[in-house]
């Protein structure tokens with residue numbers, strides 16, 4: 001069969017896979033679709049009335065959308081960084097870890113792009129960012145750099161995953177001379193996307209809260225918590241619902257590494273808190289706004305303490321071997337980590353950085369209904385994309401979906417074992 | 419939220435709109451606009467077409483003759499501004515004159531100048547400043563007033579961060595924005611240390627009878643929703659040798675403006691004779707806007 005013919009069968013086979021599933025699967029898909037529809041409606045409303053339908057104003061001109069964007073860049077970066085322990089500890093399903101990580105990265109980058117799209121005032125002018133038609137303001141604009149590295153990362157991950165899956169589906173071994181360098185390139189690139197995103201804030205001397213040299217390390221540390229949390233849950237789900245075999249040891253190892261990452265994250269936060277409170281300059285006010293409120297303005301204080309509590313509890317849960325090996329506390333920890341990092345990045349980074357504004361005014365920001373709904377829609381798009389991709393990738397990885405010969409005869413299944 | 423069926427229709431319209439915009443053929447986004455070049459690379463014919471188009475649009479919308487200029491920077495001119503804090507009484511006349519002159523939106527209220535009331539004892543202290551004081555009762559004893567607008571920095575962080583180069587410093591020192599090029603990402607607002615930039619969170623509203631028809635393409639022409647704007651030192655006036663509106667209106671003569679390269683200008687007098695300072699000196703933005711205590 002020609003490569004083209006195989007590709008066609010790959011596509012039709014994939015369509016068949018995603019359109020077949022049990023009631024649970026369809027409930028999940030349909031609820032995601034409903035959420036997407038609600039989000040899209042909210043976005044249309046925002047397009048018509050303008051960004052006034054968000055709670056952003058001149059004083060707090062970036063907020064929830066950009067915070068979500070930042071959080072998801074972290075997820076995208078960390079998903080790929082999981083390749084490192086997979087290599088170091090010689091986990092058997094290494095290809096599978098790579099594939100799942102990169103699929104998650106793709107879904108996360110798509111969500112990132114959507115969050116930027118909904119945040120800009122003129123999405124109809126994004127061609128101004130395109131080299132050739134527009135003027136990408138390199139090298140000085142960090143957002144321009146972010147556009148470059150994020151798109152590059154998307155292309156890179158997409159290439160790796162498509163290549164791997166397409167080889168596997170034809171029952172061939174990937175050519176390691178191509179595959180290994182690409183995977184190795186994706187690791188520094190993953191660090192790169194999160195560093196550039198940190199620099200986007202970090203470089204702004206006007207905002208002392210962000211203008212701290214440990215911002216980029218903090219970003220990486222928190223990302224190393226939130227990204228693996230998704231994969232730990234996913235690996236357990238796959239193990240339960242498919243023939244996919246993943247050793248407990250691998251999962252526990254990830255959880256242990258997450259504990260170290262969380263320690264680093266809390267340590268860096270502590271360093272930041274010490275510097276601000278001990279030196280007590282006029283810049284302290286942003287951190288005060290975050291943890292104690294300023295005057296009667298304390299809308300985000302509960303969120304921030306929740307974030308700290310989540311991070312701290314999950315750190316303990318993952319540090320103590322008994323709790324990280326217990327499936328209940330393990331998954332609880334993953335949930336808490338996700339929530340903790342989400343609040344920290346989604347709320348705790350952008351909003352206190354902008355409050356009070358550069359002339360000292362405090363405008364108390366809280367996401368509007370439109371912002372919540374649009375964000376929900378974008379997350380639903382990401383989860384939908386990720387679900388569909390994993391749905392197709394899983395039988396390929398298990399050797400159940402092949403296009404080389406007769407795909408219904410079970411291929412000489414060599415299930416991935418750990 | 420809208421009734422379900424309007425919502426659905428709106429949604430479809432928008433979808434279709436997006437698709438058409440992508441194809442470069444939607445409603446008012448014409449093919450030429452979609453593939454337009456950056457302002458600095460426009461041919462004279464293209465620029466002329468753009469000015470004409472803005473004129474036509476304004477004439478339909480506001481029903482009056484307008485003149486959209488593109489007066490370029492003049493050779494040998496470097497503008498600078500100085501403000502005497504000891505004279506300013508905080509009456510906000512400059513704010514209102516600016517709004518009228520530069521066609522700022524009336525609803526939502528957009529003002530390029532922000533006057534901060536400060537406690538005399540605390541000196542210049544943004545943390546305790548009050549921009550919402552009552553201008554009917556000024557000057558209040560024990561207070562000083564600090565008007566802040568774009569400082570036309572020599573080293574402007576806003577320009578540096580713009581991902582599409584939609585804002586830049588002109589040869590005469592004025593920092594401008596191309597409202598047709600700005601994508602509305604608001605990086606520049608995050609980068610500006612002086613809170614000088616305003617975003618059009620919704621469609622600006624400007625009553626036709628209050629619209630100033632003397633327009634500059636990079637200055638006071640009416641702005642669309644979703645773009646950033648700010649003070650341009652009245653680029654449409656100063657390049658024709660006039661003072662900015664705020665300088666003219668100030669009842670106590672606190673505002674000085676002129677050409678740094680002209681030894682007989684008022685601004686040179688201030689810089690020579692007074693001890694001036696700039697805001698947030700430590701950020702090295704090097705504002706071209708100086709403050710001084712003249713009395």
Ligand code: SF4
Nearest residue numbers: 568569571574576610
């Ligand atoms: S004051 Fe703000 S907007 Fe004006 S030039 Fe400086 S950084 Fe840019």
Ligand code: SF4
Nearest residue numbers: 580600601603604606
């Ligand atoms: S909002 Fe407009 S001017 Fe400001 S950085 Fe973005 S594109 Fe440039």
